[in-house]
Amino acid sequence: MATIRDVSKLAQVSVATVSRVLNGGYVNHETKKRVTNAMQQLNYKPSMIAQSLNSKKSKTIALVIPNITNPYFSNLAKAVDDVAKENGYKVLLFNTDDKDENIDYYLNIARQKYIDGLIMATPLKDYKSQSDVPIVVLDRVKDKSVDSVVSNNRNGGKIATQHLIDIGCRKIAHIKGTQDITTAQERYQGYLEVLSEYNLINESLVVEGNFDLDSAKDATGKLLLEQPDIDGIFAGNDLMAVGALKAIKKMGKRIPEDVALIGFDGIDFSRYTEPELSTIAQPIYDMGALSTRVLLDKINGLSKDITFHELDVSLIKRGSTKRQSKGE
Amino acid sequence: MATIRDVSKLAQVSVATVSRVLNGGYVNHETKKRVTNAMQQLNYKPSMIAQSLNSKKSKTIALVIPNITNPYFSNLAKAVDDVAKENGYKVLLFNTDDKDENIDYYLNIARQKYIDGLIMATPLKDYKSQSDVPIVVLDRVKDKSVDSVVSNNRNGGKIATQHLIDIGCRKIAHIKGTQDITTAQERYQGYLEVLSEYNLINESLVVEGNFDLDSAKDATGKLLLEQPDIDGIFAGNDLMAVGALKAIKKMGKRIPEDVALIGFDGIDFSRYTEPELSTIAQPIYDMGALSTRVLLDKINGLSKDITFHELDVSLIKRGSTKRQSKGE
DNA sequence: TTGTAGGCGTTATCAG
DNA sequence: CTGATAACGCCTACAA
Numbered sequence A, B: 001m002a003t004i005r006d007v008s009k010l011a012q013v014s015v016a017t018v019s020r021v022l023n024g025g026y027v028n029h030e031t032k033k034r035v036t037n038a039m040q041q042l043n044y045k046p047s048m049i050a051q052s053l054n055s056k057k058s059k060t061i062a063l064v065i066p067n068i069t070n071p072y073f074s075n076l077a078k079a080v081d082d083v084a085k086e087n088g089y090k091v092l093l094f095n096t097d098d099k100d101e102n103i104d105y106y107l108n109i110a111r112q113k114y115i116d117g118l119i120m121a122t123p124l125k126d127y128k129s130q131s132d133v134p135i136v137v138l139d140r141v142k143d144k145s146v147d148s149v150v151s152n153n154r155n156g157g158k159i160a161t162q163h164l165i166d167i168g169c170r171k172i173a174h175i176k177g178t179q180d181i182t183t184a185q186e187r188y189q190g191y192l193e194v195l196s197e198y199n200l201i202n203e204s205l206v207v208e209g210n211f212d213l214d215s216a217k218d219a220t221g222k223l224l225l226e227q228p229d230i231d232g233i234f235a236g237n238d239l240m241a242v243g244a245l246k247a248i249k250k251m252g253k254r255i256p257e258d259v260a261l262i263g264f265d266g267i268d269f270s271r272y273t274e275p276e277l278s279t280i281a282q283p284i285y286d287m288g289a290l291s292t293r294v295l296l297d298k299i300n301g302l303s304k305d306i307t308f309h310e311l312d313v314s315l316i317k318r319g320s321t322k323r324q325s326k327g328e
Numbered sequence C: 001t002t003g004t005a006g007g008c009g010t011t012a013t014c015a016g
Numbered sequence D: 001c002t003g004a005t006a007a008c009g010c011c012t013a014c015a016a
Helices: A004-011 A015-023 A029-042 A048-055 A071-086 A100-112 A153-166 A182-197 A213-226 A238-250 A284-299 B004-011 B015-023 B029-042 B048-055 B071-086 B100-112 B153-166 B182-197 B213-226 B238-250 B284-299
Strands: A060-065 A090-095 A117-120 A135-138 A147-151 A172-176 A206-208 A232-235 A260-265 A278-281 A308-311 A314-316 B060-065 B090-095 B117-120 B135-138 B147-151 B172-176 B206-208 B232-235 B260-265 B278-281 B308-311 B314-316
Touching (some): A004 A015, A004 A029, A048 B100, A071 A090, A071 B090, A090 B090, A100 B048, A147 A284, A153 A314, A172 A182, A172 A238, A206 A213, A213 A238, B071 B090, B117 B284, B153 B182, B153 B314, B172 B182, B206 B213, B284 B308
Parallel strands (some): A135 A147, A232 A260, B117 B135, B147 B308, B172 B232, B260 B278
Antiparallel strands (some): A278 A314
């Protein structure tokens, strides 16, 4: 590993000069050429570690997510990585495994490695942002003391529910997500709001799932057994919608003829089912990209004040809600 | 940010002593207590960057994958992260975006950041492993000069094909993956081997997909149009199997009655389809975990020689191949 | 335009 | 058992 000193010797200049050609300072054209030649001969690349030690910056950001295996988060990661790369930043992956308790562990590592900033996409309640590194959070509105990027979940819940009503559903169930997660609350809120407009609210139509397939499958199975006349289901996310779909089919009901079904997220695999799932698409990639940009701006001091971005969701109509507009 | 010097002052000892309590050297019990107290008061955490500068190690490994969005790789990433975390290592994410040309870029970053080792899960042809950092590759057998972890793709191809035969298929098509990828070649090989045993080989039954859904859907559509009597399809991976499934259904054929279908990988979503997909499951998590362990052993000098691990795949029978053992 | 020297935070060596 | 001090590789005044 060639060091700056090796280069300086070979080029017969001081290390300061080498450093200058590296970072763009005043340096004579000729000597500059000598230096770059030397660098190439030695295949010299500056040690980012040494640079970090005195700049206290690392040109890397950390992405904190509960589970990279979840398509929602892997898509997010892709976006973050893309934007980071564009700007010469690296991405350290912090997969919390849904263990929010360990958040301090990650925060400490961030400090110790001079991580320049964090993107937190974990549904963490509240952590005292005692840390001094810039942070952007996703999907958390509670505390407006942090920069955040969210999508309009409440509105999404409304759109989904309204869509079910539009295609003729009158007994609409909701498989809600874990309620300590704000996004789940909001989607539920949206659902309630629309139903109340139509005087269709019925508490027994709401069950809670775990944001995963199996919990939703079970819940839906029971629900359908108790109330066979349910004609529409809004699932809190796509994964649960798949679970619901399986339960519905298992009972011998047809989708969408007997029960219409809509999910939330707009994950790729919502297209894999039969029928394909209608869903409320979140601009996942955009959210990841935007939060990264916001973070980088923070890091580079381009933006000083706390920002709050809310992105729009959109309805994707597919087979699972495609009816011959029976009713209105 | 408290430094070791701050601690040393507060505890009234030299930095050397602080360093000793940190790394476990001889130090008097009393003074040790003073030091740890000081550390706590100051909320001192050693700078990993400074440590790295000294040791030329970073306690972080890099994971190089083509696309984190692909469930295969995100599951891999999870495994790598788990094992790394267990051992106090961090994971830097290198998402190549299928651009293998940039591999040098990543290799350089690795050098410049004193990355301790790399896990390469990209279907790269060959790169001169001129780098001196330990590397473990996944899914590449060509060159046995590198440590590698693979699964038995050829055998998987055989098992899949044999299974189709066992349930009575006689005209078995194969949607193979891009053939510059060794794993795709091997699966294809396995397919051919079994068919040749039964004298069932027919070149017109093989088409190439792009490892993604849509390409496979198109390919299968055409294939089925030309040869309506195909009664079994082995897809090169699960994603393509989903594509095939859609094409089959679109033609009004039943699965598995008219056409049986089997995929490869064992990705979660192979359960989301209707019927659920039979598949050859790779021990993805195990592969990721194992390769990480191999890498860490390399890093810590516990293993000096080049190792080659081949893991077994397993047949998962599900709805898409469930027949009333018609025929043999 | 170029060189010298001090500092970034730790660890390791070598005396005491 | 403890304390100076030199490295690690780079950047940045400060001088020249």
